[in-house]
Amino acid sequence: MDEQPRLMHSHAGVGMAGHPGLSQHMEGTGGTDGDGRKQDIGDILQQIMTITDQSLDEAQARKHALNCHRMKPALFNVLCEIKEKTVLSIRGAQEEEPPDAQLMRLDNMLLAEGVSGPEKGGGSAAAAAAAAASGGGAGADNSAEHSDYRAKLSQIRQIYHTELEKYEQACNEFTTHVMNLLREQSRTRPISPKEIERMVGIIHRKFSSIQMQLKQSTCEAVMILRSRFLDARRKRRNFNKQATEILNEYFYSHLSNPYPSEEAKEELAKKCSITVSQVQYSVSNWFGNKRIRYKKNIGKFQEEANMYAAKTAVNATNVSSHGSQANSPSTPNSAGSAGSFNMSNSGDLFMSVQSLNGDSYQGAQVGANVQSQVDTLRHVISQTGGYSEGLTASQMYSPQGINANGGWQDATTPSSVTSPTEGPGSVHSDTSN
DNA sequence: ACTTATGATTGCGA
């Protein structure tokens, strides 16, 4: 009916619908009587109601008209400026995040663990240690243990990278999408390029925080893996027979001074192809344990001592033709050191042995070096008949003899720790565990 | 199941 024209009139040329009518209505209330007022209100209500009835086309047309208005660009710029000065500047102030130390830490750790960084590095400390350990002989369980760790690590690595890629892709997609949307909208509402930029920044920040979460959980996973690995390391594993033999050979051939140097230990570890889980301190542990247990109960170890003495002797005689005197404590247990024995020395050595057995030798430091040779040689003597057959190895390696000789047990406490009568001496709880 | 052997850990002193 007649509503349409009226509506058109009330809206003419003004963006905000209803205000003119409203003001009109206010004026009306001021003056006339109740009837007129009612009429006004009815009009206004009508107008308001009909706004929603506008067709979409109409609205579009209006919008277009607005866009084409000659003042539009200027107005747009002004609005953008105002917006920039108010909202964005306020927000900008609080968005300055500090350089993230935690992220740096995470990155560093991932790099160190070989999760990020160059491909196939496997650069974790554990892996590196393992690699170093396997350098010599590559024990069976060594590589098994190690490869298990490596496999898990690379699994984590893979997941990490695919996730990271996914996030990056999603971030890019989302950013372009938002940018397009904002560009589109910037035609109709005040959005400056700067604001778009800012929005992109916000998106990137959001995604990088997600990335950080990923990094964090990756780190956690690596830590768990590592701790498991280390737990496995803590778990006791006996040395294999060969390793024990090598260590024992060294021990008994250096009975007077069974303190291998760092290099010697390293070499022994290599020779024993000790597992990853054992490499770090085990040689030291082994010698520590051996010394203490030997000392505590020499009797128990006599047989073993004899055995290794004989063994070393055999080695010695086998290599005896090779008469070089390679008296290096760091390359000791090898047959070569046994080979150091030569007949011209035997007299002196014999004397040494005698004095050692004679309980008088208190293991002076000077003597210790010589002793490392002597120990090896004593069994050679016994083997080659330097002593009478009656004087068996068991005698040679009698507790007293050893006790007296090296002085390594009681070099610090020369007084009778292990008196002959006490035999194995004050055996402590260890054996009766 | 119990005992023994043995590698690892801890606390201490030099």
Added chain:
DNA sequence: TCGCAATCATAAGT
């Protein structure tokens, strides 16, 4: 920091 001594914890043997 090293070695010793005591102790723990587990593998291996019975």
